[in-house]
Amino acid sequence: MRCDRAQAMMDRYVAEELPRVERVALESHLRECPGCRQQLAQVQTLLRILRNVPAPPVPQGLVDRVMAKAGQEIGSQGSVVQTCSRPVAWWRHGLTPQQIGFAAALAAGLLVGVVLGRQTWTNSLRTSAPEPPIAHAQVMDAENVYLPDYLDYFSSTPRGSFPEIYLSLTSVDSNQEF
Amino acid sequence: MPSDEELMSAVAEGDLSAFEQLVRRYQRSGWNTAFRLVGDLHAAEDIVQEAFLRVLRAAPRYRPTAAFRTYFFRILTRLCRNHRRRNVASPSGDLDAWVSQGPAPEDIASSQEVHSSVNNALASLPARQREAVVLRYYEGLSYGEIGWVMGATRKGVERLLARGRAALANKLGKLLEK
Incomplete structure (x- = not known):
C-alpha cells in the first residue's frame, strides 16, 4: 500500500469505519512505515482537538421563531399541503392578460414573418429564374x-x-x- | 418515537406538531453546522430558520430516497454557500467573539485560546474543504452522505478531507505537537 492511500484511509480507520480487508491492509502498512504511524497519531490528535471545540449554544427561542414563521406561511397559504404543492401548470390555472397579450404578439409576429418570407422567396425565384437554355x-x-x-x-x-x-x-x- | 421520515410524511399532510418535532431534533446540529460554515451568529440563525422553512415547503415533494438528515444538511449547506457567495469575505469574527465572552480562569483561558486557533484555522479553509470537515468531524456524516449533501463523489470527499486535514494540521502545528 502506498503512503498517500494509507493516509487517505486514516480518517475512516480512526472512526472504525473501514471494511476488514482495508483495515488489515492499512495496519500491515502502518507496522512497516514509521512516517504513516506518525501521520496517524497526528490525525488522531487533530480530530480530538476539533471535537473539543464546541459551537455556541443554540439561540434561545429558535424553535419558537421558526414555528411562528411556519404558522405565518401556512396562515397566508391555507395549509402546508397548499403551501408546498407543486406549482400548478400554467395551462391549468389560466393565463394572465399580460401572458395572453405576449402570446398574441408572438403569434402575430410569426404570421407577418411567414407572409414576408414567402413573398421574398417568390420574388427571388422570379428574379433568379435561370435563362432558358440555348435553344x-x-x-x-x-x-x-x-x-x-x-x-x-x-x-x-x-x-x-x-x-x-x-x-x-x-x-x-x-x-x-x- | 416516530422516525424523521414518518414525521416528514405527517408534515406533508399539514401536521405542524410533526414539523416542530423535526425542528427540535435538528436545531442543534443545524445551528452548529450553519455557524461553523458562515462564522456569523445572526447569519447562522437566519440560515437555520430558512432551512427549516424550506423543509416545510418541500414536505409534499419529499421522498425518503435519502435520510432526512442528509436532506436537511443539503438544504442547509446550500444556503450557507449562497450566503458566502453574497458575502465574499467569510467572517470569523463571531467564531472568536463567542469563545472570549466573560471572565475566565487561566485554565479555561488556555482552552479558549485553543478554541480560537481552531476556529480561525477552520475559517481559513476553502469553502468546500470546510463543508466536508464540518460535516464529517462535527456532524459525523459518512463519506457517502457527505457526497450526497455536497454533490461530490466518495473519492472527491476523501480528497477534500485529506486536504482539509493537511491545511488544519499546518495551521495548528503547535497544538498538535503538545
Missing part, C-alpha cells in the same frame, strides 16, 4: 438530328460547348433581316 431546338435544326440530353455528349456540338454557341449565334444572325 436546343436550334441546335437540332442546325444538325437535323435529334439527340436525347443524355446522349448530347456524342453530338458534334454538345450543349454548352463553343460550337453550339457559335451555331446558335450564327443561326440567329441568319434569321435577321438586314
Whole structure:
C-alpha cells in the first residue's frame, strides 16, 4: 500500500469505519512505515482537538421563531399541503392578460414573418429564374438530328460547348433581316 | 418515537406538531453546522430558520430516497454557500467573539485560546474543504452522505478531507505537537 492511500484511509480507520480487508491492509502498512504511524497519531490528535471545540449554544427561542414563521406561511397559504404543492401548470390555472397579450404578439409576429418570407422567396425565384437554355431546338435544326440530353455528349456540338454557341449565334444572325 | 421520515410524511399532510418535532431534533446540529460554515451568529440563525422553512415547503415533494438528515444538511449547506457567495469575505469574527465572552480562569483561558486557533484555522479553509470537515468531524456524516449533501463523489470527499486535514494540521502545528 502506498503512503498517500494509507493516509487517505486514516480518517475512516480512526472512526472504525473501514471494511476488514482495508483495515488489515492499512495496519500491515502502518507496522512497516514509521512516517504513516506518525501521520496517524497526528490525525488522531487533530480530530480530538476539533471535537473539543464546541459551537455556541443554540439561540434561545429558535424553535419558537421558526414555528411562528411556519404558522405565518401556512396562515397566508391555507395549509402546508397548499403551501408546498407543486406549482400548478400554467395551462391549468389560466393565463394572465399580460401572458395572453405576449402570446398574441408572438403569434402575430410569426404570421407577418411567414407572409414576408414567402413573398421574398417568390420574388427571388422570379428574379433568379435561370435563362432558358440555348435553344436546343436550334441546335437540332442546325444538325437535323435529334439527340436525347443524355446522349448530347456524342453530338458534334454538345450543349454548352463553343460550337453550339457559335451555331446558335450564327443561326440567329441568319434569321435577321438586314 | 416516530422516525424523521414518518414525521416528514405527517408534515406533508399539514401536521405542524410533526414539523416542530423535526425542528427540535435538528436545531442543534443545524445551528452548529450553519455557524461553523458562515462564522456569523445572526447569519447562522437566519440560515437555520430558512432551512427549516424550506423543509416545510418541500414536505409534499419529499421522498425518503435519502435520510432526512442528509436532506436537511443539503438544504442547509446550500444556503450557507449562497450566503458566502453574497458575502465574499467569510467572517470569523463571531467564531472568536463567542469563545472570549466573560471572565475566565487561566485554565479555561488556555482552552479558549485553543478554541480560537481552531476556529480561525477552520475559517481559513476553502469553502468546500470546510463543508466536508464540518460535516464529517462535527456532524459525523459518512463519506457517502457527505457526497450526497455536497454533490461530490466518495473519492472527491476523501480528497477534500485529506486536504482539509493537511491545511488544519499546518495551521495548528503547535497544538498538535503538545
